[in-house]
Amino acid sequence: MPTPTASSLVPSSFRGLPPVVWTIFAGTIVNRLGYLVTPFLVFFLAARGVTGTETSYVLGALGAGNLLGPAVGGILADRIGRRPTMLIGLIGASAAQGALFLAPGVWTMAAAALLISAAGSTVSPAAYALLADAVDSERRRRAYALFGWGVNIGTAVAGVLGGYLAARGYWLLFVVDAGSMLAYALVVAVRLKDPKGEKPRETSQERKDGIGYGVVLRDRLALLLLPLFGVQLFVYSLTEVALPLAVHDSGLSPAVYGAMAAVNAILVVALQPFVTARLARFPQLVVQGAGSTLIAGGVALTGLADGVAGYTVSVVVWSLGEVVVAGIAAGVVANLAPAHARGRYQGAFSWTWGLARFAALTLGVAAYTTLGPAVLWWTALAAGTAAAVATAALTARVNARTAHELAA
Incomplete structure (x- = not known):
């Protein structure tokens, strides 16, 4: 009986995708394994004595960050590059996890929650753009489906892991969450390369479109x-x-x-x-x-x-x-x-x-x-x-x- 090769273990829908896509897939799983703080945030705040009304402020800040981060991330991805934008988001969100755990009051918690979601959500536009750079239009759906598959795999495991860790101390959630972001940042820094090489000289169309969302x-x-x-x-x-x-x-x-x-x-x-x-x-x-x-x-x-x-x-x-x-x-x-x-x-x-x-x-x-x-x-x-x-x-x-x- 022949021994299965690595490629034969890959679902047919995802075969032929370049290494950049698989690196982002693996890094996404690592990152989502640490997606623990947000699902248990209400329980953490209650344990810190935060009232229901005050909890709404923190959750509102968390939601607002998800509106700010993608807008900034999209501009940065085109302006300074995909990899630098991903690193800024991952390292910033990791630092914000520590800030939220150590925050002394509701408003500092809200500020940290805003930074967590804003920094974390800058990563997706850059990662999506990098995937688009790496594959042609015919394979993009498969690349994005693989990315989403990685999110679901990591989230499924995190759901079980989060409950286990929360029962032993909320600080473990923050440590694992921050650590997974830093691990993904290390993957980005070491393994990811721009498949298009160095950014070409700015064209007349790029100058016309500017750096904002007018395009x-x-x-x-x-x-x-x-x-x-x-x-x-x-x-x-x-x-x-x-x-x-x-x-x-x-x-x-x-x-x-x-x-x-x-x-x-x-x-x-x-x-x-x-x-x-x-x-x-x-x-x-x-x-x-x-x-x-x-x-x-x-x-x-x-x-x-x-x-x-x-x-x-x-x-x-x-x-x-x-x-x-x-x-x-x-x-x-x-x-x-x-x-x-x-x-x-x-x-x-x-x-x-x-x-x-x-x-x-x-x-x-x-x-x-x-x-x-x-x-x-x-x-x-x-x-x-x-x-x-x-x-x-x-x-x-x-x-x-x-x-x-x-x-x-």
Whole structure:
């Protein structure tokens, strides 16, 4: 019986990707293994005697940082380079972890939380841009799907690790979180190289576009797609925000929500490589629309669930949608971007992601508590489905734009 080689162990959907992509994948797993402080932040603050109202200030600062970081990260990625931007974000977020643990009061905690999310979220636009530099347009979806797979693998393990460490002292969460960021920074510093070599001399088009986000704001197709992606990301973010509320209101224990998170992680980690390979031949935005419809339907099913079985069905549906859409949105945005503005296009996409999560935390929770759960679930279904259909309808325009860019 032949001994399996390293390449034969790699899922077919990810074979042929260059070393840069695999390095980012490995570094992402290491980094996400330490994604421990944020999920347990409410418990840590309670242990420090922070009141419910004061906790909202810290969480609000954490959300605000996710709006600031991607915007800055996109500019820095294009201005000073992908690797330096990633190093600044990782080292800055690691230092902020220590600052949060040692912070003497609520406002210093809020400032540290703002820095954690702002510095940490500068990394994604630079990493996404580096992935786009490393592969051609045909392979970008697979590269971004691999990146997302790494996030899910690390997050799944972190969920188990976090509970174990928290029971033995919250300081362990901060040590592991900061250490994982520094480990990823070391990977970036030692292993990552710019696949395009040194930055070429600035062109007239780059001078015309400047260093800000005007290049994105003048792109009408991007301005159509980003809000549509934002609506879909908002609906998906409700799985992190409103699902725990629904489980609680059903009289079920927090362990049930933990089990639902485990179901999601297992499905995504197990299925994503194979689903990505099977769907690669279909139009990307059509697949994105189908997957987003599944997510919206799964989220809406939460409103019909009143027990473990019902919640499990809803989680399975939206998890399948998550698997289907993996890597598509970021890949489409990368294909639209001029080479000199990839960081800013990915910064705009990451900012859209941050805005969607922030809206879910604020508008989503407000709708659930004031208008009622049914309003939120049906609105999510309608908005998510409409955005999915509108996204699929842009397929021809995106294909025409991509073909034009390749010809140029």
